[in-house]
Amino acid sequence: MLRSKDLLGLRGTSAEEIHEILNTAELMKVVIASNNKKTPHLQGKSIITVFYENSTRTRMSFELACKYMSGTASNISASSSSVAKGETLIDTARTLDVMGTDIMILRHPMSGAPHLMAKSVKAAVINAGDGVNEHPTQALLDMFTMREKLGGIKGLRVAIIGDVTHSRVARSNIYGLTAMGASVAVSGPPTMLPPDLGSLGIDVVGSADDAVRDADVVMGLRIQLERQKKGLFPSIREYRRFFGLTEERIALARRGALVMHPGPVNRGVEITTEVADSRESVIDEQVTNGVAVRMALLFLLTRQKPEVGGIKV
Numbered sequence: 001m002l003r004s005k006d007l008l009g010l011r012g013t014s015a016e017e018i019h020e021i022l023n024t025a026e027l028m029k030v031v032i033a034s035n036n037k038k039t040p041h042l043q044g045k046s047i048i049t050v051f052y053e054n055s056t057r058t059r060m061s062f063e064l065a066c067k068y069m070s071g072t073a074s075n076i077s078a079s080s081s082s083v084a085k086g087e088t089l090i091d092t093a094r095t096l097d098v099m100g101t102d103i104m105i106l107r108h109p110m111s112g113a114p115h116l117m118a119k120s121v122k123a124a125v126i127n128a129g130d131g132v133n134e135h136p137t138q139a140l141l142d143m144f145t146m147r148e149k150l151g152g153i154k155g156l157r158v159a160i161i162g163d164v165t166h167s168r169v170a171r172s173n174i175y176g177l178t179a180m181g182a183s184v185a186v187s188g189p190p191t192m193l194p195p196d197l198g199s200l201g202i203d204v205v206g207s208a209d210d211a212v213r214d215a216d217v218v219m220g221l222r223i224q225l226e227r228q229k230k231g232l233f234p235s236i237r238e239y240r241r242f243f244g245l246t247e248e249r250i251a252l253a254r255r256g257a258l259v260m261h262p263g264p265v266n267r268g269v270e271i272t273t274e275v276a277d278s279r280e281s282v283i284d285e286q287v288t289n290g291v292a293v294r295m296a297l298l299f300l301l302t303r304q305k306p307e308v309g310g311i312k313v
Helices: 015-033 057-068 089-097 113-118 136-150 168-179 208-212 236-243 283-301
Strands: 046-051 072-077 103-108 124-130 157-161 183-187 217-220 258-260
Touching: 015 057, 015 136, 015 168, 015 283, 046 057, 046 089, 057 072, 057 103, 057 124, 057 283, 089 103, 089 113, 103 113, 113 124, 124 136, 124 283, 136 168, 136 217, 136 258, 136 283, 157 168, 157 208, 168 183, 183 208, 258 283
Parallel strands: 046 072, 046 103, 103 124, 157 183, 157 217, 217 258
Antiparallel strands: none
16 A cells, blocks of 8 residues: 555655555556456546646556546646636646546646645646656656566666756656665766765766666666757767767676666667667567556555545545
8 A cells, every 4th residue: 555645756655665566567567468458447536637748658658547447537738728828737736626536647847746736636646747856657667667677676787877957757766766776877968967966875977888887777868958948968969979878888788788768769869779679678668567557556546545634544
C-alpha cells in the first residue's frame, strides 16, 4: 500500500514503495502481452489527464492504461479548455474534482504545480512532469526496465548523460535509483549541470567517457531547447562530439550494458541512429513498460483507503 493518496515525485519515496509499484507493473505487463487487453480493475473509476504541455508517450500510455483496466479516460488540453479563458489551475482542478474524478494526471510547465493541485482536491493526483522538477512515472518505468533486463537495481552503475539542468527525468531517476541502491554518475556541459548535484549522493563527472566507462546502464537525455532562454553549448556538432551517445562511447560501458532514452529522441544529436537502434537499446521497451507502470499506479492509487480526521478507515 502506498503511503500517500498521490504520486507527486520520487524524492522521499521509500524503496519498499518503489518495489511494490514495480512488482505490480510486472503483473500488468502480462495483461499487455495478452490477446485480450482488458481487466476490471478500474471499472467504475474516472481518470482525467490534464496536460498543459505537449506529450505523446506519457499521455497516451496513461489513457491506454486506464482503458486496458476498464476505467473511463478523459483528457483536457490547456489550449482547448477554460484555461484559455483565464481559469486558474486550482479552479480547473476543483471543477474536475466535483465531477467525481478519481485520479487526475497533471503535466505542467511550472515546478510544484501537481503539489498545489493535490492540496486542493480529494482525487488522487499523479505528476506527469512539472517544469524542471520531477517526472516520477518515467523514472519508475526506467527502473522497471533495468530490473527486468538486469535482474535487479541494487549495485548497478547508471550513467546519465546530457541536459541535466532542464531534465525532470534525471532528477526523478537520481532520487529513485539512489533509494534502490544503485550508483549514479552524471555528465554534461557545465552549463547543463545544476550546482547542487553533488549533494544528492551521486558522481558528477566532467567527461562523458569517464561517466560511461564500466556502466551497466547508459541513459541519454534530450536537449530541451524549449526550456532554454539562451544557447548553452556552442553547436550541435560540438555537443555530439563530447556528449553524444555514439558506438565508440557506448563501447566503454560494460558488456551487455543497456542504452536508454526517455524520448522523444533527437537522432544525431544526443544519440546516433546506430546506437538508438542497436541490440543494446531498450528505448522501445521503455515505452511498453511505461504502460505497465502506469497501469500499476492507477491500480494502487484507486485502492488507497480514505482518511477521516487523519485516520485511515
